[in-house]
Amino acid sequence: MNNLKKISVTIIAVVGVVSSVYANAADNNWYSGISLGTSTVDTGVSNTTGTARLDEDDSGFKIYVGKKIDKTISVEGFYTDFGEVSLTGNTGDNFDLDGSTYVFTTNNARIITEETGIGANAKFTFAFSDKSSVSGRIGIMKWDVTASVSGASVASSTASDDGTDPFYGVGYKYNFNNKYSLTVDYDSYTVSDADLNMFAVGVLYNF
Numbered sequence: 659m660n661n662l663k664k665i666s667v668t669i670i671a672v673v674g675v676v677s678s679v680y681a682n683a684a685d686n687n688w689y690s691g692i693s694l695g696t697s698t699v700d701t702g703v704s705n706t707t708g709t710a711r712l713d714e715d716d717s718g719f720k721i722y723v724g725k726k727i728d729k730t731i732s733v734e735g736f737y738t739d740f741g742e743v744s745l746t747g748n749t750g751d752n753f754d755l756d757g758s759t760y761v762f763t764t765n766n767a768r769i770i771t772e773e774t775g776i777g778a779n780a781k782f783t784f785a786f787s788d789k790s791s792v793s794g795r796i797g798i799m800k801w802d803v804t805a806s807v808s809g810a811s812v813a814s815s816t817a818s819d820d821g822t823d824p825f826y827g828v829g830y831k832y833n834f835n836n837k838y839s840l841t842v843d844y845d846s847y848t849v850s851d852a853d854l855n856m857f858a859v860g861v862l863y864n865f
Contacts (some may be wrong), residue, residue: 687726688865693843694719695858697740699773701755702852708751710762716741718856720843724781732781738799740773740854764809773849775801777825788833795827801849823848837864 697718706712722736745753746769747762754760779797786792800822808814827845834840839862847854 686865688723689726689732689862690721690723690865691841691860691862692719692721693841693858693860695843695856695860697773697854697856699740699743699771699849700853701743701745703745703753703755705754705759706745706747706751707753708748710745710747710751710753712753713744716743718858720856720858720860729785730783732783733778734781734795734797735778736776738775738777738856740775740849740856742770742772744771745769762809764811767807767809767812769805769807771803771805773801773803773854775799775847775849779825779827781829783831790830790832793829793831795829795845796824797826798822798824799847801847803850819850821850831862838862839864 695718697716699714701712701714703712703714718738718740720736720738722734724732724734726732747753747767748765749762751762751767752759777797777799779795781793781795783791783793800820802818802820804816804818806814806816825845825847827843829841829843831842832840841860841862843856843858843860845856845858847856
């Protein structure tokens with residue numbers, strides 16, 4: 659499923675939650691948002707040879723709902739899709755990982771991993787003015803990684819892994835008005851012992 663389809667499916671699922679939050683909110687301290695951007699995974703793969711190609715960058719998105727506790731502190735829940743990482747090659751191509759060298763033994767070999775996460779965080783906001791502010795986030799994310807392997811002379815196979823790790827991030831927000839804001843965020847995660855960073859731009863809506 660490509661990212662556009664994932665965004666559509668996730669938005670449909672989240673709309674029900676957001677609508678419920680809005681219907682039960684007794685004040686205007688609830689908000690939600692969506693951010694789109696690029697993700698980069700440090701897989702540790704290096705020294706590819708021949709036709710081997712490593713792509714550690716992809717597009718990703720984040721959907722979240724939050725509540726302001728006061729002017730400085732908020733709590734948020736989110737779902738993030740980081741896209742995929744791919745390593746491709748043909749028979750005889752090499753790559754290094756964790757101090758070892760590996761050789762592709764089939765043509766059109768393709769290793770793909772897809773990373774997603776769901777979690778919660780505290781956000782600390784520091785306002786410059788009524789229009790702009792910066793923030794810092796610290797939280798925890800439950801991540802899931804699905805890996806698939808395929809090639810011209812091997813049967814396709816998949817494997818999965820999951821875990822929970824802390825993360826941190828920083829952000830900037832510009833308020834267009836009392837309802838809508840522009841957000842710019844950078845988050846740093848650990849996923850399956852790999853460092854993953856995401857830079858995203860989005861829109862925040864205050865209920």
